[in-house]
Amino acid sequence: MKGKYGLFVCIILVVSCVEVTEPECLLEYDEEVSILESSVESLSFLQNDRILKYLNNNADTVEYNTSYEENGIWCLHSWVCPDDGNVTDHFLAKRNYQTLNLTSDHSSMKLGLSLTTSLNDDYPLKYADVLSISVEDDQEHQCRVSTLVVDPRSDASANNAHLEFFDSLEIVGSLYENVYRESNMGYEVFYNLSYGIIKLIHSESGVSLTLIGN
Numbered sequence: 262m263k264g265k266y267g268l269f270v271c272i273i274l275v276v277s278c279v280e281v282t283e284p285e286c287l288l289e290y291d292e293e294v295s296i297l298e299s300s301v302e303s304l305s306f307l308q309n310d311r312i313l314k315y316l317n318n319n320a321d322t323v324e325y326n327t328s329y330e331e332n333g334i335w336c337l338h339s340w341v342c343p344d345d346g347n348v349t350d351h352f353l354a355k356r357n358y359q360t361l362n363l364t365s366d367h368s369s370m371k372l373g374l375s376l377t378t379s380l381n382d383d384y385p386l387k388y389a390d391v392l393s394i395s396v397e398d399d400q401e402h403q404c405r406v407s408t409l410v411v412d413p414r415s416d417a418s419a420n421n422a423h424l425e426f427f428d429s430l431e432i433v434g435s436l437y438e439n440v441y442r443e444s445n446m447g448y449e450v451f452y453n454l455s456y457g458i459i460k461l462i463h464s465e466s467g468v469s470l471t472l473i474g475n
Contacts, residue, residue: 262423262430268343268469275297277405283345285443286338286342286344286345286348288342288350288352288385288413289385289386289388290338290352291354291355291385291386291388291467292352292353292354292355293333293357294356294357294376294378294388295357295378296357296363296376296377296390297307297357297390297414298358298413299412300376300390300412301359302413303411303454303456304374304392304400304411304454304457305360305454306374306454306455307329307359307361307370307376307457308329308361309327309339309361310327310328310329310411311327311331312324312325312326312327312414313325313327313363313472314472314473314474315470315471315472315473316411316433316470316471316473317368317444317468317470317471318467318468318469321367321475323365323367323368323470324366324367325363325364325365325368325372326363326364326365327361327362327363327445328361328362328364329359329360329361330359330360330362330466331351331357331358331359331360332357332358332360333355333356333357333358334356334358334457335353335354335355336354336355337351337352337353337355338351338352338354338355338380338382338385339355339473340352340357340385341383342384343384345384351464352385352447354385356377356379356380356470357377357378358375358376358377359375359376359377360373360374360375360376361374361375361457364459367406368395368470369398369399370397370398370468370470371396371397371398372394372395372397372401372458372461373393373394373395373397373475374392374393374394374452374458375395375411376388376390376391376392376393377393378390378391378414379419381416381418381419384393384416387412387416387417387418388413388415388416389410389411389412389413389414389415389416389419389420390410390412390414391408391409391410391411391465392409392411392448393405393407393408393409394407394408394452395448396408396448396461396463397475398463399403404446404448404452405445405446406443406446406448406461407424407443407450407452408438409421409424410440411454416474418461422445424440424441424442424443425441425442425445426439426440426441427440427441427442427451430451432451432459432460432471432472433471433473435472435474436454437451437453437456437459438453438455439453439454439455440452440453440459441453444464447463448452448461448462448464449461449462449466450462456464456472458470459471460472471473
């Protein structure tokens with residue numbers, strides 16, 4: 262008797278299950294965040310109404326009056342999920358401002374130094390206390406010429422890498438400590454947390470202001 266053998270081939274299919282993780286696109290934010298008191302206190306020039314004297318590019322002394330104000334602004338923000346650009350949303354948040362305005366009867370250039378809590382566009386729960394310096398010219402064009410992170414708070418990405426820093430710097434015979442410099446929007450500005458704006462230069466017109474004395 263001749264035996265017959267059947268060859269059975271068993272094919273084992275191994276199915277690998279890959280877990281697909283959906284992007285987390287949950288919008289979270291604080292409607293209002295107050296400025297840290299320590300940030301306010303670090304800017305000794307901020308809440309101090311007084312007359313400041315600057316030397317302009319014609320070697321004339323120009324007196325600037327300062328005025329301090331506090332206000333809050335509600336803004337509608339657009340949000341795009343960092344993990345999925347197809348997911349968007351909007352939210353309303355209030356930011357508080359503490360501002361020192363500098364105006365002069367003998368100059369059309371207006372200056373502003375404003376402390377607020379910034380908002381991270383991608384992650385609105387992250388924020389930092391930031392000082393902004395703005396200039397308004399005789400054409401009423403206003404531009405922000407510099408920003409300084411006073412306290413990064415919950416926003417690890419907030420930094421001052423864009424600024425040049427001097428431990429000490431002599432300007433027109435006066436020595437200033439911890440000075441920041443930035444060139445932006447056609448302006449070059451030197452400032453610190455004690456005196457505010459020390460020197461400002463408009464590159465195109467040559468107009469300049471230099472703080473007299475410290």
